[in-house]
Amino acid sequence: xxxxxxxxxxxxxxxxxxxxxxxxxxxxxxxxxxxxxxxxxxxxxxxxxxxxxxxxxxxxxxxxxxxxxxxxxxxxxxxxxxxxxxxxxxxxxxxxxxxxxxxxxxxxxxxxxxxxxxxxxxxxxxxxxxxxxxxxxxxxxxxxxxxxxxxxxxxxxxxxxxxxxxxxxxxxxxxxxxxxxxxxxxxxxxxxxxxxxxxxxxxxxxxxxxxxxxxxxxxxxxxxxxxxxxxxxxxxxxxxxxxxxxxxxxxx
Amino acid sequence: xxxxxxxxxxxxxxxxxxxxxxxxxxxxxxxxxxxxxxxxxxxxxxxxxxxxxxxxxxxxxxxxxxxxxxxxxxxxxxxxxxxxxxxxxxxxxxxxxxxxxxxxxxxxxxxxxxxxxxxxxxxxxxxxxxxxxxxxxxxxxxxxxxxxxxxxxxxxxxxxxxxxxxxxxxxxxxxxxxxxxxxxxxxxxxxxxxxxxxxxxxxxxxxxxxxxxxxxxxxxxxxxxxxxxxxxxxxxxxxxxxxxxxxxxxxxxxxxxxxxxxxxxxxxxxxxxxxxxxxxxxxxxxxxxxxxxxxxxxxxxxxxxxxxxxxxx
Numbered sequence: 001x002x003x004x005x006x007x008x009x010x011x012x013x014x015x016x017x018x019x020x021x022x023x024x025x026x027x028x029x030x031x032x033x034x035x036x037x038x039x040x041x042x043x044x045x046x047x048x049x050x051x052x053x054x055x056x057x058x059x060x061x062x063x064x065x066x067x068x069x070x071x072x073x074x075x076x077x078x079x080x081x082x083x084x085x086x087x088x089x090x091x092x093x094x095x096x097x098x099x100x101x102x103x104x105x106x107x108x109x110x111x112x113x114x115x116x117x118x119x120x121x122x123x124x125x126x127x128x129x130x131x132x133x134x135x136x137x138x139x140x141x142x143x144x145x146x147x148x149x150x151x152x153x154x155x156x157x158x159x160x161x162x163x164x165x166x167x168x169x170x171x172x173x174x175x176x177x178x179x180x181x182x183x184x185x186x187x188x189x190x191x192x193x194x195x196x197x198x199x200x201x202x203x204x205x206x207x208x209x210x211x212x213x214x215x216x217x218x219x220x221x222x223x224x225x226x227x228x229x230x231x232x233x234x235x236x237x238x239x240x241x242x243x244x245x246x247x248x249x250x251x252x
Numbered sequence: 253x254x255x256x257x258x259x260x261x262x263x264x265x266x267x268x269x270x271x272x273x274x275x276x277x278x279x280x281x282x283x284x285x286x287x288x289x290x291x292x293x294x295x296x297x298x299x300x301x302x303x304x305x306x307x308x309x310x311x312x313x314x315x316x317x318x319x320x321x322x323x324x325x326x327x328x329x330x331x332x333x334x335x336x337x338x339x340x341x342x343x344x345x346x347x348x349x350x351x352x353x354x355x356x357x358x359x360x361x362x363x364x365x366x367x368x369x370x371x372x373x374x375x376x377x378x379x380x381x382x383x384x385x386x387x388x389x390x391x392x393x394x395x396x397x398x399x400x401x402x403x404x405x406x407x408x409x410x411x412x413x414x415x416x417x418x419x420x421x422x423x424x425x426x427x428x429x430x431x432x433x434x435x436x437x438x439x440x441x442x443x444x445x446x447x448x449x450x451x452x453x454x455x456x457x458x459x460x461x462x463x464x465x466x467x468x469x470x471x472x473x474x475x476x477x478x479x480x481x482x483x484x485x486x487x488x489x490x491x492x493x494x495x496x497x498x499x500x501x502x503x504x505x506x507x508x509x510x511x512x513x514x515x516x517x518x519x520x521x522x523x524x525x526x527x528x529x530x531x532x533x534x535x536x537x538x539x540x541x542x543x544x545x546x547x548x549x550x551x552x553x554x555x556x557x558x559x560x561x562x563x564x565x
Contacts, residue, residue: 003349003360096347100400103313103343105336105364248331251274251314252343 004115008084008122015080016126019072023130026067027137030060048197054212058219060143064134065215069157073127074207077161078189080126084119085168086181088112089247093176099252112247116169116240123165124158149219156224159232160210164189166239173246261322264288264411264442265310269319272305279305281467282319287459288411288442292433294453294474295446296552297463303446304344306463307415310444311341324411324442337364342404344415344446346396350389354399357388361403373406380428393420401429405436412436414445418452430456450552454478464556481550482524487533488516493540501539505532516544518554 033040037056044052055066089112092098102108131154138145168185175181196205209228217225267285272278280302287293297303308314310323312332321328324338348357358373377384380398388396401417417433418426434456437443447453454460460477462470489498495512502510507522508529521529526547533539 003352003356096345097349099313099343099345100348100361102331103311103336103341104361105333107333108331249315252308 004118007087008118011080011084012122012126015076015122016129019076019126019130020133022072022076023068023134024137026064026072027134027141030063030143031141033063034060051212054216058212058216060138061145061219062212062216064138064145065153065219066212068131068134069153069210069215070207070212072130073157073161074210077123077127077157078164078185081119081123081161081165082168082182082185082189084122085165085172086178086185088115088119088169088172089250090172090175090178090181093252094178098250102252108248108250109244112173112244116166116243119169120162120165123161127158127161128154146219149222152218152222152224153215156214156218156229157210159229159236160206162236163206163232163239166236166243170239170243170246173243173250261286262289264290264324265293265444266322267306267310267319268321270306270309270316270321271318272309272314272316278466280309280316281465283468285321285461285468285471287444287461290437290440290442291458292437292443292445292456294450294457294460295444295463296448296450296453296460297446298448298552298556300465301448301463302466303448303463304415305466307341307413307444307446311336311339311413313341323413324409339409339411339413340404340407341412342400342414342417344419346393346400346420348388348391348396348399350387353387354382354384354391357399358384358403358406361400362406365407369407373402376402376405376432379432380425394422394425397421398425398429405432410441412441412443412445414443416447417445418447418449426452448552450477450550450555462556469556477550477555478548479524480555482526482548483521484547484550484554485519485521485526485529486516486544486546486549487519487542488544488546489540490543491515498539501536505529 034056037052041049041052051066055062058065089098092101102111128151131150132147134150135145135147164185167188168181171181171184172178192204192206195201196207196211202208209232214225214228263286265285265287267283269282269284270280271282272280283302283306295303295306305314309316310321310328312328312330312335316328323335326334326338328335349360352360354377355374358377359370362369362373374384377399380402382391382395382398382402388399391399397417397420401414404412404414404417412433414433418429421429430453433443433445437458445453445457450460454474454477457474459471459473461468487498489495493515495515498517499510499512502508502517502519509520510517511519519529530545533542
């Protein structure tokens with residue numbers, strides 16, 4: 001457990017630091033962005049113009065949702081989810097250490113749940129930690145924002161990352177080649193980002209679940225949208241259940 | 253923990269009809285075992301004979317397609333965690349976490365064991381001369397093997413299952429490892445170890461189980477195998493010797509079967525006493541003088557070929 005804890009803690013710390021640096025840069029850039037938004041709009045292609053309009057329509061809140069949740073957490077979070085998940089089981093098989101990992105008198109169920117939980121925390125905690133610094137960072141440019149809706153946004157964002165993490169985790173339970181998982185998951189993420197930008201298929205994109213509008217609604221209602229959250233929780237739970245089943249029969 | 257309610261066998265390791273296939277390959281044909289209590293049992297066979305598969309099934313790492321097993325009184329069910337609480341297992345694969353030092357790795361390997369195991373494992377590792385403060389990535393093949401061995405020998409359990417524990421060790425270390433195992437067996441532990449070198453483990457084993465192509469082909473005491481070995485004499489000649497005349501001479505000797513292997517003959521006798529054969533050999537001065545005569549040593553390959561009629565070791 002100590003070795004795992006160290007790996008996931010260091011990974012989460014590195015990912016959290018990069019996420020925070022992106023957030024700081026975005027907040028420091030806000031006054032300049034606000035002043036030059038029209039000039040920026042002129043340079044943008046059609047669909048991105050719409051995204052920019054949505055980003056600016058709600059002021060600093062929408063801008064932050066786009067910069068922190070949609071851009072920062074979705075990209076870095078997806079990357080972190082894939083890295084933490086692919087190493088969980090496939091990484092052991094790849095290194096040849098799968099046998100000694102499962103040969104100890106600890107049930108496979110316990111081993112896998114520990115790994116899944118540590119990875120899930122490593123994916124989600126940096127989202128909460130960095131989001132919690134937003135009100136303080138905004139204070140440096142004399143802008144205020146409520147803490148509660150921001151944290152609800154972090155919950156919503158984490159649920160999507162958890163789904164992506166659980167997909168990669170199941171793949172890790174099935175596979176041996178970590179490179180295949182990495183490329184496969186990154187291709188999947190890329191396809192969904194591309195789909196997000198194409199109006200006729202945009203509703204198929206997973207990243208629609210963490211669109212700027214979604215966070216705007218959370219900010220306006222001060223509550224989570226359970227029609228979106230419940231399926232994400234259920235999907236993660238089902239994927240974890242299947243992972244446990246697959247891993248129980250895995251041959252070292 | 254699921255205890256076996258009815259124990260028709262007093263053995264510590266009991267298997268009935270264990271079978272496993274991987275795709276179209278039969279890794280283990282229906283296999284029965286009754287091993288222990290106590291003693292060192294050698295599971296011998298060439299590479300790919302099913303040794304590791306059988307050991308992995310017994311500790312719950314591989315699920316059998318059919319059959320049942322009871323190890324240390326615990327029936328094999330699910331992922332075998334209950335069995336692994338009552339026995340230790342050292343895998344044949346030597347992949348370890350290189351970033352950990354030896355001491356930390358022992359602690360990691362001993363998760364789920366009683367607290368005193370770690371101190372005992374460190375003591376065994378010290379005895380074997382392992383540098384526990386060094387990172388495992390700096391360890392040689394043999395040192396990694398010894399680290400796994402120390403972790404498998406430390407916990408107080410009734411059964412130890414070790415996959416090729418002497419593979420890659422130099423003769424001195426091998427002797428140390430086998431001595432530690434023999435001492436452990438004298439305290440009543442049942443030790444099942446695998447090897448594909450008969451000469452590496454036979455001096456410690458009380459009993460030998462032979463596998464070939466996934467099937468158990470023999471199960472006998474080490475003493476009976478040694479008796480069989482005493483029927484084998486190897487006679488080596490110079491390369492320029494007249495091998496045809498030697499072969500003809502052997503063919504005329506009663507209860508002697510000779511097979512030529514390059515510049516030497518493997519001679520199987522009808523008796524454990526070689527003196528008659530040696531006297532007959534000495535009584536034929538027209539034959540070239542032997543360069544070397546070996547007696548009582550049997551390789552696994554020879555054992556399989558000569559005694560069980562199985563090739564391909």
